[in-house]
Amino acid sequence: MNFQQLRSIREAVRQKFNLTDVARALHTSQPGVSRQIRELEDELGVDLFVREGKRLTSLTEVGVLVVPIVEKMLNDADNLRRAGQEFTQKTRGRLSIAATHSQARYALPGAVKDFRRRYPHVALNLHQGSPDQVAGMLISGEADIGIATEALSLHDSLVALPCYRWTHSVIVTPGHPLLAWPTLTLERLSEHPIITYNEGFTGRLHIDRAFAKQGITPDLVLTAMDADVIKTYVELGLGVGIVASIAFDEARDQNLRAIDAGHLFAVNLTKLGIRRGSFLRGYVYDFIETFASPLKRELVERAVASAPGECVELDC
Amino acid sequence: MNFQQLRSIREAVRQKFNLTDVARALHTSQPGVSRQIRELEDELGVDLFVREGKRLTSLTEVGVLVVPIVEKMLNDADNLRRAGQEFTQKTRGRLSIAATHSQARYALPGAVKDFRRRYPHVALNLHQGSPDQVAGMLISGEADIGIATEALSLHDSLVALPCYRWTHSVIVTPGHPLLAWPTLTLERLSEHPIITYNEGFTGRLHIDRAFAKQGITPDLVLTAMDADVIKTYVELGLGVGIVASIAFDEARDQNLRAIDAGHLFAVNLTKLGIRRGSFLRGYVYDFIETFASPLKRELVERAVASAPGECVELDC
DNA sequence: TATCCTTACGGAATTCGTAAGCATG
DNA sequence: CATGCTTACGAATTCCGTAAGGATA
Numbered sequence: 001m002n003f004q005q006l007r008s009i010r011e012a013v014r015q016k017f018n019l020t021d022v023a024r025a026l027h028t029s030q031p032g033v034s035r036q037i038r039e040l041e042d043e044l045g046v047d048l049f050v051r052e053g054k055r056l057t058s059l060t061e062v063g064v065l066v067v068p069i070v071e072k073m074l075n076d077a078d079n080l081r082r083a084g085q086e087f088t089q090k091t092r093g094r095l096s097i098a099a100t101h102s103q104a105r106y107a108l109p110g111a112v113k114d115f116r117r118r119y120p121h122v123a124l125n126l127h128q129g130s131p132d133q134v135a136g137m138l139i140s141g142e143a144d145i146g147i148a149t150e151a152l153s154l155h156d157s158l159v160a161l162p163c164y165r166w167t168h169s170v171i172v173t174p175g176h177p178l179l180a181w182p183t184l185t186l187e188r189l190s191e192h193p194i195i196t197y198n199e200g201f202t203g204r205l206h207i208d209r210a211f212a213k214q215g216i217t218p219d220l221v222l223t224a225m226d227a228d229v230i231k232t233y234v235e236l237g238l239g240v241g242i243v244a245s246i247a248f249d250e251a252r253d254q255n256l257r258a259i260d261a262g263h264l265f266a267v268n269l270t271k272l273g274i275r276r277g278s279f280l281r282g283y284v285y286d287f288i289e290t291f292a293s294p295l296k297r298e299l300v301e302r303a304v305a306s307a308p309g310e311c312v313e314l315d316c
Numbered sequence: 317m318n319f320q321q322l323r324s325i326r327e328a329v330r331q332k333f334n335l336t337d338v339a340r341a342l343h344t345s346q347p348g349v350s351r352q353i354r355e356l357e358d359e360l361g362v363d364l365f366v367r368e369g370k371r372l373t374s375l376t377e378v379g380v381l382v383v384p385i386v387e388k389m390l391n392d393a394d395n396l397r398r399a400g401q402e403f404t405q406k407t408r409g410r411l412s413i414a415a416t417h418s419q420a421r422y423a424l425p426g427a428v429k430d431f432r433r434r435y436p437h438v439a440l441n442l443h444q445g446s447p448d449q450v451a452g453m454l455i456s457g458e459a460d461i462g463i464a465t466e467a468l469s470l471h472d473s474l475v476a477l478p479c480y481r482w483t484h485s486v487i488v489t490p491g492h493p494l495l496a497w498p499t500l501t502l503e504r505l506s507e508h509p510i511i512t513y514n515e516g517f518t519g520r521l522h523i524d525r526a527f528a529k530q531g532i533t534p535d536l537v538l539t540a541m542d543a544d545v546i547k548t549y550v551e552l553g554l555g556v557g558i559v560a561s562i563a564f565d566e567a568r569d570q571n572l573r574a575i576d577a578g579h580l581f582a583v584n585l586t587k588l589g590i591r592r593g594s595f596l597r598g599y600v601y602d603f604i605e606t607f608a609s610p611l612k613r614e615l616v617e618r619a620v621a622s623a624p625g626e627c628v629e630l631d632c
Numbered sequence: 633t634a635t636c637c638t639t640a641c642g643g644a645a646t647t648c649g650t651a652a653g654c655a656t657g
Numbered sequence: 658c659a660t661g662c663t664t665a666c667g668a669a670t671t672c673c674g675t676a677a678g679g680a681t682a
Contacts, residue, residue, distance in 0.1 A: 029649050044400030054662040062403045076389045084360030087378045307623040345674050370637040
């Protein structure tokens, strides 16, 4: 058993069982990959992959059992390297953050700026994607921490720690009739075409639920992945926007008006996700605490060491 | 990074930093071991071992951090092999049980007999040792499961599952004055020389505590590791014995009499220990359930997957 | 001086990539 | 017939054990 074999196995799953792609990803030859996989299968005495003719098509029953262990081992290998670096170069390294647009654009800048000043020699890597992609990057090890409101709690191999709560606001053009009412209601809102987030993004679920509960079918004329796009179309007069309150900046968005909608839609909880069992560099703990001050190092350490289903104070 | 390096690291710790012994244990040459360790240290960029002159003496700060990860990886490698075997030879393999004398002698025989009949091709390996040794064998991976009343809950890398509760009995020769009293008390017991377990064995702690609580200093004329030795000396008239009730067999011990002492000493809880994160063969789950029927597979699986400190139903 | 680690060196084994072969959609 | 996996083979590398060297209790 060796690590090249394990890497081949892991990459074969990631590359959907195309060994040619695996070879490319691992910077080696295709026959080599073929051999690595075959060798480990021989050593274990079982096929890990289902072969149809010569092609690999899926994991066998054992494969399903084995692959998570393989991934754990390879992650531990990374942890080992990180543990070494933590001592050779305490203030140098890499911090890879995966976040949704909303987080990257509105929640993270402050913490990132502080972090840059404090750790000028740590290369910051900010990846943006859908909540699912954020989770995927954590699982694959591409990202060290992930920040999103959705999806992070759904995977057993991740821990999700609560960062902050937020609500939505309705965004309209100046002089819009909705501004005239003393209080905003769902009925009044539903009289206008609505522009908001795509499904699965930034609390969209809570928006749908609120309307459904009142038996209202809102007129969703446009949905987008991020608040900037939404605001653009609101400015163009296509409808009223529903965005995260944090996305409205009075100074910057002078040709728009915001109406608080915290009473209309359920409160959202943004979470910070980490792969279980990760060894985190010291500066990662610092970043996390800067971003969400209740998440002290000791708490995060316990969360990372916890098992799926287990509750670590703020967690769940 | 390769597994031989990891094995060298692990073994170096186990062999108290004597690389000559490490080489012997790993069936390789001493310069080889030296090189493996040096290579991994080079790759990580940090020394893992403190060197005084040329000798290794202890772990560095990083070493302390790294060694647990190394052990986890090597254990996962074993898990991988076991997962393979589970499919190639479901009813063949090895089951290594570590237990204290009391357990091996009185509690296990029934389960072992059933298991042998059910899995004739699984090689059973029964190791005997002190509670500490049982824990040590679990931690090192020499034993798959451990059974003891003490010590198992003390290590973070182990889970301890409760098996059964038991109390002590007082063992005397026929016609002994203690048999004349309607009820046994600590005072009456303490008027006789006492023979019982060594410290740290089979509920000895509860015996000491009970006497201490009443301000009595018992006359411990002899202590031994197991009930058979104790019974032998009771027969010889050296004193009265205090042993686990389970260790007295009316049919076999015809020249001895037992007096229940469940009301004098606290109840003991025998536990089954497993290394966290182990992949267990199917027959291991069967054995466990045969031994302690409440420990169903699903429960044990959750316990093994749990993190230190977490409570899994019957656990704690 | 015995123990224990390191360095040096040469042979053995392993590893890996290229080229050719073969199955499948 | 293009894609994708396997087999075959030779070169390069790595690995490992022996032998010699040096430090320490």
